Amino acid sequence: MQxxxxxxxKDVYQLDNDRxxxxxxxxxxxxxGIFDPGANTVGLTIDGAGKSGLKMTTYFFELLNNLQVPTHYVSADIDDVSMIVKNAQVIGKGLEVICRYKAVGSFYRRYAAYCQEGQDLDRFVEVTIKDDERGDPVISQEALAMLGILTAAQYDxxxxxxxxxxxIVKAELAKKxxxxxxxxxxxxHDISNNQLILIDEISGGNMRVYKNGTxxxxxxxxxxxxx
Known part of the structure; x- marks a missing residue:
């Protein structure tokens, strides 16, 4: 492995051209020292966080694959705390896509003058540029197209x-x-066919989840x- x-x-290793x-x-x-899924720095180390994240990620990726939703997931080894995935080309130099059901976190900090914390949002999607130096700025559909990162159709x-x-994730969580x-x-984009696919992970480390308001x-x- 290289x-x-x-x-x-996560650390990333090349297995072959496709994996x-x-x-x-x-x-x-x-x-x-406080966890924040929207932060762009490592805030703390939690013993067992890697394995915990991989367990949830494996569950959701296997579910999505079974539902024919395109992902990069191939297999996971929980004991080794590792996952094998398809080789993919990131969009631009990396984007993060946030789907918001409630007004919390950075959304609430930015727009607190116009909303209440925890207020319902209708699956609001925003895209940020992965750029630690510039604080992962939010970018609009129009700007993405003008900069040659995503066309309007690709954004949609x-x-x-x-x-x-x-x-799908929300419905699964609601069952518990x-x-x-x-x-x-x-x-x-899957380098073998250029298909848009979900990459990275789906775990407690990249979501905010509440139970009975806690x-x-x-x-x-x-x-x-x-x-």
Whole structure:
């Protein structure tokens, strides 16, 4: 295996031209020792976070694959805390796509003058540029097209797929009495056929989930959901 990238929460290894191995870490994003799925820095290390994230990710990716939703998932090894995925080309230099069901986190901080915290949102999708130096700025559909990152049609495909995936995740969580407030996804293009596919992970580390109005931290979320 050849190490090709060391990320905040995962290390990435090249297996061959078509396959990548992701090694999950116990580091999670946040600031000042407080977990925040929207943060662009490692905020703390939680023992067992990597395995917990991989368990949830495996569950959701296998579900999506069975539903014929395009993802990069191939297989997972829970004991090795690793996942084999299809090789994919990220969009631009990397985008993050957030689907919001409630006004919390950075959305509430930006628009608090116009909404109440926890207010319902109708699957609002926003796209941010992965750029730590510039604080992962939000970018509009028009700007993405002007900069040659995504065409208008590609943006529509991205947002439609985002809502489809997030509605599936939300419905699964609801079966355990868990309420999804927001979730951050990443997408790329399968290098074998250029199909838009979900990449990265789906876990407590990239979503905010509540139960009876109380926020559930990532490790507790995995236990509550998969128990």
């Amino acid at each position: 190490l090709i990238y060391q990320g905040k929460t 990548i191995l992701l090694k999950f870490k116990d580091d999670v994003t946040g600031e000042n 495909e991205l947002t439609d797929l985002t809502r489809k995936i997030c509605d 009495g868990l309420d999804l407030y927001d979730i951050k996804l990443e997408f790329g 926020y559930i931290v990532p490790l507790e979320l995995e236990k509550a959901f998969l128990s």
